[in-house]
Amino acid sequence: xxxxxxxxxxxxxxxxxxxxxxxxxxxxxxxxxxxxxxxxxxxxxxxxxxxxxxxxxxxxxxxxxxxxxxxxxxxxxxxxxxxxxxxxxxxxxxxxxxxxxxxxxxxxxxxxxxxxxxxxxxxxxxxxxxxxxxxxxxxxxxxxxxxxxxxxxxxxxxxxxxxxxxxxxxxxxxxxxxxxxxxxxxxxxxxxxxxxxxxxxxxxxxxxxxxxxxxxxxxxxxxxxxxxxxxxxxxxxxxxxxxxxxxxxxxxxxxxxxxxxxxxxxxxxxxxxxxxxxxxxxxxxxxxxxxxxxxxxxxxxxxxxxxxxxxxxxxxxxxxxxxxxxxxxxxxxxxxxxxxxxxxxxxxxxxxxxxxxxxxxxxxxxxxxxxxxxxxxxxxxxxxxxxxxxxxxxxxxxxxxxxxxxxxxxxxxxxxxxxxxxxxxxxxxxxxxxxxxxxxxxxxxxxxxxxxxxxxxxxxxxxxxxxx
Numbered sequence: 001x002x003x004x005x006x007x008x009x010x011x012x013x014x015x016x017x018x019x020x021x022x023x024x025x026x027x028x029x030x031x032x033x034x035x036x037x038x039x040x041x042x043x044x045x046x047x048x049x050x051x052x053x054x055x056x057x058x059x060x061x062x063x064x065x066x067x068x069x070x071x072x073x074x075x076x077x078x079x080x081x082x083x084x085x086x087x088x089x090x091x092x093x094x095x096x097x098x099x100x101x102x103x104x105x106x107x108x109x110x111x112x113x114x115x116x117x118x119x120x121x122x123x124x125x126x127x128x129x130x131x132x133x134x135x136x137x138x139x140x141x142x143x144x145x146x147x148x149x150x151x152x153x154x155x156x157x158x159x160x161x162x163x164x165x166x167x168x169x170x171x172x173x174x175x176x177x178x179x180x181x182x183x184x185x186x187x188x189x190x191x192x193x194x195x196x197x198x199x200x201x202x203x204x205x206x207x208x209x210x211x212x213x214x215x216x217x218x219x220x221x222x223x224x225x226x227x228x229x230x231x232x233x234x235x236x237x238x239x240x241x242x243x244x245x246x247x248x249x250x251x252x253x254x255x256x257x258x259x260x261x262x263x264x265x266x267x268x269x270x271x272x273x274x275x276x277x278x279x280x281x282x283x284x285x286x287x288x289x290x291x292x293x294x295x296x297x298x299x300x301x302x303x304x305x306x307x308x309x310x311x312x313x314x315x316x317x318x319x320x321x322x323x324x325x326x327x328x329x330x331x332x333x334x335x336x337x338x339x340x341x342x343x344x345x346x347x348x349x350x351x352x353x354x355x356x357x358x359x360x361x362x363x364x365x366x367x368x369x370x371x372x373x374x375x376x377x378x379x380x381x382x383x384x385x386x387x388x389x390x391x392x393x394x395x396x397x398x399x400x401x402x403x404x405x406x407x408x409x410x411x412x413x414x415x416x417x418x419x420x421x422x423x424x425x426x427x428x429x430x431x432x433x434x435x436x437x438x439x440x441x442x443x444x445x446x447x448x449x450x451x452x453x454x455x456x457x458x459x460x461x462x463x464x465x466x467x468x
Contacts, residue, residue, distance in 0.1 A: 001073055004039070004085070005129030007055035013043040015087070016111055016126035016134065023122050026133070026143055032078065037085035040114050040126070044107070045069055048087045062086050067107060090114040112136050116151055119164050120171065124151050146177045154186035162193035166205035169222050173212025179221060187225040194227050202231055203313040210270040216257050231312075234278040234305050247286050247293040252277050255368050262365040268319050269362055272326040275309065276366070278302045279327075303328040325355045326362050333363035334378060336385040342397075345388050346434035349398055360386060400433035401441040402426060409444040410451075414459065421462055428456045 001017070008015035019038040025031075041048055045064045052059045052071050062070035067089040075081035092108035108114050111134060115124040121142045126134040133140065137151045148171055150157045150164075158164055165187045168179060179187075194202075209218050222228035229236040238252040260273040279302030280295040287294075303324050310320040329352065336348070352359045363382050369375050392398040406429075407422045416422060429447050432438045438450060451459060 001037070001075075001085075002129070003055060004052075004057065004071065004073060004087075007051050007057070008041060008043065008048075009129065011043070011047070011051045011054075013041055013047065013051065014111065015039055015041045016128055018115070018126045019118075019123055022125045022127050022133075023139070023143070025127065026122075026125065026140060032080035034080065034083075037073065037083055039085060039087045040090055040111065041087055042090055042109060042111075045089055048089065052087070067091065091117055119150055119157060119161075119167060121149050121151055122171075146175070147180060148172060148175075148177045148183065149180040150183055150186075154180070154183045155189065158186050158190040159193065162190055163197045163201050163205065165190065165194055165225065165227055166202070166209070166222075169218040169227075170205055170208045170212070172221060173209045173215050173218035176214035176217060184221070184225065187221075187227070191226040191230060194230055199312060199314045203315065206231075206313070207267050207270070210260055210267075210274060211265055213261070215261050219257055232309070234281075234309060235274060237281050238278070241281055245284065245286065245293060246290050249284075249293045250368075252280055258368045259365050262368075264361070264365075266361075268322045268326070268358065269365065271315075271319070272323045272330070272358075272362060273365060275306055275323070276302060276327050276330050276362075278305050299328050299331060322355055322358060326358060329359060330362055330366060333359050333382060333385065334366070336381050338381075338384060340385075340388075342388075342392060343435045345385070345392060346398060346400070348385075349389060349392075350400070350430075350434065353399075356389075397433075397436075397440060399440065400430035402429060402447065403442070403444045406444050406447065409448060413448050414451075414463070416462065421458060424458050425451065425456070428458070 005015055016039060017037065018040050020036045021034045021038065024034055043051060045067050048069045049059065049064065052069060058072035060070040060072075062068040069087050071085050071087060073081065073083050073085055075083070090108035090110065090113060092106050092113050108117075111126055115126060115134070115136060118124040121137045121139040123139070124135075124137045125139040128134065138149075142149055148168055168183065168187060171177065172179060209215065209222075212218060219228065223236055223239055235256070238256060240253070242249055242251045242253075256274060256277055259276070260270055263269040263273045277298065279298035279300065283295045283298040283301050285294050285296065286292070306324055306327055309315075310324070315323070332348065332352065340348075349356055360382065364379070367375050367378050369378075389398065406426060410416060410422055410425055411418065429438065429450070432450070433440045438447070455463070
């Protein structure tokens with residue numbers, strides 16, 4: 001970084017480290033943990049590019065038309081180098097057209113001008129080449145007080161970029177800060193503008209929100225200012241839902257947020273945690289005696305609702321398939337008990353593939369009971385299930401493996417035509433392997449002989465039809 005500072009100083013231009021890195025340094029976060037290195041300068045983009053070239057620093061085009069040039073900074077590996085960085089010309093204004101992901105910008109001339117158009121005071125600080133803080137808007141005091149406050153008028157700030165409402169929630173989720181009263185009111189008043197923002201940007205911010213240690217505070221804020229109901233009504237309706245039931249049941253809102261918080265930093269598990277019980281709102285039934293409540297088939301209902309959510313947020317296909325699977329089957333691992341046979345464990349693994357590990361991980365984070373004995377018993381069951389899976393895997397008897405080309409062999413041996421019958425015979429063999437009747441991974445003739453000696457009903461019927 002010092003090399004970059006010196007290069008701009010030699011060229012007679014100002015350069016400051018700005019944004020999240022400055023905030024994190026002020027919070028005491030070590031340099032090796034800094035992810036985003038953003039710099040700003042009074043040099044115009046073409047000048048910045050030439051300065052970086054003259055300093056023999058690796059560079060790349062980050063969007064020079066928007067004032068930004070990319071560079072790569074080298075340093076000690078134990079401090080997280082090499083690091084990408086962006087050098088941006090001072091801006092005096094920045095706003096987004098409806099639905100656009102790219103800002104309209106006007107260049108500025110001073111660091112104070114650039115910091116003044118940023119969103120929050122804690123992000124409106126800079127550090128110069130001598131490690132001095134430039135803090136014209138009280139960001140250091142707000143960090144000390146644990147307060148999220150915007151620079152300037154919050155209604156205008158949110159009108160310029162309504163995504164900042166989600167950014168408020170993101171920083172609250174991460175830092176646990178309180179929100180300035182005016183900013184809270186402005187977020188409520190500007191909530192509808194969130195619908196002008198691209199869904200990709202919704203996804204980006206919501207995923208970061210779900211990672212925060214103070215998720216509860218952030219979600220309460222989004223609910224209070226109406227934004228949660230606009231972008232995720234399926235989640236918003238869970239808040240207070242338990243209070244509308246004559247029979248006591250779990251607080252879905254509190255349970256959901258605890259599950260997300262307990263989940264590891266895995267975006268798929270975080271999203272699954274947020275959405276796994278959304279189907280319960282629509283499947284709740286109370287018996288005639290007002291004694292019992294049930295949520296029959298809420299997993300299927302939740303998976304159906306998720307189809308719309310995944311399209312709304314434009315989730316990628318891999319994440320969509322994984323999250324949908326977890327939602328649809330999240331109750332299965334917790335059904336395990338020690339009376340399961342090895343065949344039952346094998347069937348469970350077959351049904352959970354290819355998301356077995358995700359299902360086991362989710363089963364752990366889905367435990368939120370306040371009764372320690374009940375929780376410990378569930379944990380022990382999950383651990384026992386894992387141990388049995390590992391033992392069967394070590395014995396090469398966990399999954400049914402049939403030789404490649406077996407379908408062609410079956411057609412030749414039994415004079416069958418290509419049809420679903422061939423698939424049914426292979427399924428029958430897999431079932432026999434899971435039941436421990438047959439060995440896995442043997443040669444094709446081994447399975448043919450078994451079918452001859454003990455043909456399933458579908459094969460008997462097919463051979464009888466041929467004889468007729």
